[in-house]
Structure formats: structure tokens, C-alpha cells
Amino acid sequence: xxxxxxxxxxxxxxxxxxxxxxxxxxxxxxxxxxxxxxxxxxxxxxxxxxxxxxxxxxxxxxxxxxxxxxxxxxxxxxxxxxxxxxxxxxxxxxxxxxxxxxxxxxxxxxxxxxxxxxxxxxxxxxxxxxxxxxxxxxxxxxxxxxxxxxxxxxxxxxxxxxxxxxx
Numbered sequence: 001x002x003x004x005x006x007x008x009x010x011x012x013x014x015x016x017x018x019x020x021x022x023x024x025x026x027x028x029x030x031x032x033x034x035x036x037x038x039x040x041x042x043x044x045x046x047x048x049x050x051x052x053x054x055x056x057x058x059x060x061x062x063x064x065x066x067x068x069x070x071x072x073x074x075x076x077x078x079x080x081x082x083x084x085x086x087x088x089x090x091x092x093x094x095x096x097x098x099x100x101x102x103x104x105x106x107x108x109x110x111x112x113x114x115x116x117x118x119x120x121x122x123x124x125x126x127x128x129x130x131x132x133x134x135x136x137x138x139x140x141x142x143x144x145x146x147x148x149x150x151x152x153x154x155x156x157x158x159x160x161x162x163x164x165x166x167x
Contacts, residue, residue: 029138030130032150033076034085035164036111044111044167045075045083053111054119056085058126061106062092070107093130102140103130 036044038051047054056075060068072090077083091105109124129141131154139161142150150163 026134027136027138029136029159029161030089030128031160032085032087032128032139032142033160033162034087034126035082035162036085037164037166039166043082045085046081051113053113055112057110058091059108059110060091061108061125062094064092068092091128096129101132103132104128105130 036053038044042049042051044052045056046052056073058070058073060070063070070087070090072088074086075083076086091107093103093105096102096104105128107126107128109126110121111124112119112121114120124145125143127143127146128139129143131138131140133154136154138152138154138156139150140152140154141148142161142163144163144165149165150161152161
């Protein structure tokens with residue numbers, strides 16, 4: 001009988017200790033949709049168009065090794081046939097400050113296209129800044145080749161951050 005009472009108490013304690021209200025959860029906002037276009041507005045990620053990139057790779061500058069691929073980038077297409085790179089997460093983040101309220105990730109983006117029947121690669125840098133609070137972890141700024149291409153105010157409700165890079 002004592003074992004049954006003890007078992008019931010353990011189950012009740014486990015259930016009550018696991019319950020949390022939604023206010024105590026931290027929202028995560030770190031999805032980026034990266035669009036690349038030329039100065040003439042051509043979609044540079046559509047490999048079927050002349051002068052566009054046919055492949056890409058992304059490596060983490062802050063990774064454990066010199067060659068740390070970031071495999072969470074995916075080439076996607078909208079319904080209007082515009083291509084974009086979707087980044088969900090995956091690169092290491094480092095603290096900007098000792099308080100832990102700002103972080104950053106830095107990546108090398110290699111884009112390859114065919115010029116005169118030969119592959120030609122361009123190496124760029126992508127840096128993402130994050131803002132951290134007890135309620136929210138979110139993208140705050142994005143830099144491409146050290147130039148700002150995106151910024152968002154604190155607590156902006158957008159979950160998917162659209163970044164357009166003109167090359």
C-alpha cells in the first residue's frame with residue numbers, strides 16, 4: 001500500500017513540476033530568407049538564367065575547424081519562381097557582450113557561376129547579429145560583406161526575416 005501511495009505522489013510531483021505557462025517560454029526568431037539580385041533586378045539564385053549562380057556553399061568562420069560547413073542553408077523557390085536561400089540555424093554564435101544580450105555568427109559564402117564555360121567563384125561574408133532577452137532570441141542585424149543589408153527593431157513580430165542582397 002505504501003508503494004502505491006509513493007508511486008502516486010511521484011507521478012503527481014512529476015506532472016506538476018513539468019507544467020509551465022506560455023509566458024515562461026522564450027520565443028526564437030532566427031529564420032532568414034536571403035534573396036540575391038543584380039542591379040538590373042535579375043534573380044541571381046536562378047541557375048537557369050545567364051549570369052546567375054549555379055551553386056553555393058557556406059562555411060562557419062566560428063566553427064570548430066577551418067572547414068565547418070553550415071548545412072542548414074537550403075535553396076528554395078517562391079510561387080512566383082523567385083529563388084532564395086533559407087537559413088534556419090546552424091552556425092555557431094559568440095557573445096558580443098559579457099551580459100549575453102547580443103550574439104553574432106559569421107559565415108563564408110561561396111557562390112559559383114559559369115563564365116566562358118569555366119566555373120568562377122565569388123567568396124563573400126555573411127554576419128548575423130542576434131538580440132537575446134528572457135522572452136525573445138531574435139535576429140537584429142545582417143551584414144553582407146560588412147555592409148548592413150537588414151535590421152529589425154526589438155520585439156518586431158516578424159518570424160521570417162527577408163534579406164535582399166544586390167550584387
